[in-house]
Amino acid sequence: MFDKIKKIFSSDKDNATEKGTNEVVVPASKVGPKTYVVIGASIAGVTAVKKIRELDKNVKIIVISKDENIYSRCMLHHVISEHRTIQGINFVDEDFMEKQDATWIKKATVKTIDPDNKKIKYEKDGKEEELAYDKLLITCGANAFVPPVKNLREAKNVYPLRNIEDAVGIKEKAKDAKNIVIMGAGLVGMDALAGLVEIDGIGNLSLIASEDRILDKQLDLRAAKAYEDKFEAKGVKIYKNCMASEVFIDENGNINGIDLGNGEKLDCDLLVVSTGVRSNIGLLEGSGIETEKGIKINEKCETNKADIYAAGDVTGTGIWPLAQKQATVAATNMVGGEEVIDDRFEFKNTMNFLGIPTVSVGFITPADDTYDVLTYEDGDNYKLAVIKDDVLTGFIAQGDISYVGPYTQLIKNKIKVDNLAQKVFEIGYSDFLKIREDGQFEW
């Protein structure tokens, strides 16, 4: 892959190995302190940089990212609604990299990884560069998935919502758009809608949901309806059980309509596509790094290649706290520590659209009729519990979301509680006070 090494990491030729007339290989570690390269400057990359520096004051840290800003993707809807600026969704200090004594190569795209020669190739300002590493951490996240609907991938004024550029693009286009459609009613689609609905004088807003409700992975019909009613009261039209089959474009390639797949057509001059993500693994081609849903890692966050680690959405996960945990574990092991991931639980979502807070934990749709589904309602407060064989498998709390902690523990640790169905809505923290010698909860 790297046929000729044009650039070496240091000019220290004393440590270089001659490989031929034009080739000089300099292992990064031979030119001073070890060099740790981190691809990606989001939550996983930033967490790792902090941890590496905390544990080792001497190593050289180089961060390389497409992004030129550090920001929270979870807060992109605030940029759409103009409630926050790009700086306002930064989750570290402006001078974070300097404080960590890390070199940050911004607006650079890593193209290939060469584990045999311990180098990466990247493109910056139209030029190809190389970088040698002793240890490499890949945290290059995920990309929005745009489904193969007719004309969709070619149409103009179609945006995913993954990066800051998407949020800014949506915000700008929304100012003049008359008919805005959001395709996909999962958490990202609802974030987009929540941002757009806040804009004064916004055009017509429509949401296309593929299931019989919004947020079908997190909410049952009752909990979803609480949000649907609120959005509809603000003028949003929700089309359920629809799968867009075609997008229409004008002579300039601009989107001007959508076929909902049921014969109904919607006018549309701005479309937000929120139909899932895929791990960003294109740069691994030819590297021999194993992937499944994303980069395959072990409990130490190591890949199958020596001295290469991965963390965050690029490993096929999709939530912020897990990216943070994986990055901490990867960084610790990179500097020679010993840490393993002990908690991969990622089925907990907290949301607050239009002032209604909800927490959803585990799997809230029973797989078959061997599960008990219990509900509790008190005005706007709603709870749902899904139980199988005295083990809680899913839980929703809407309105009053206090005391969700014990339910999360029950689901995460698959704790069996005798006659759970009879007392499930009376569980509180105090029920966990009894802890056995071996650290297990005792009921």
Ligand SMILES: Cc1cc2nc3c(=O)[nH]c(=O)nc-3n(C[C@H](O)[C@H](O)[C@H](O)COP(=O)(O)OP(=O)(O)OC[C@H]3O[C@@H](n4cnc5c(N)ncnc54)[C@H](O)[C@@H]3O)c2cc1C
């Ligand atoms: C709209 C939205 C709302 C969300 N809401 C929530 C939420 O409420 N709760 C929650 O837990 N999670 C939420 N998430 C998911 C959460 O944002 C991700 O889990 C988290 O950002 C993953 O972090 P990461 O560091 O793995 O990757 P990312 O945040 O995807 O960052 C990837 C980094 O890699 C860089 N990069 C990518 N490719 C290259 C390349 N080839 N070369 C160099 N650099 C590269 C990028 O520039 C970026 O710096 C949301 C996501 C979105 C999009």
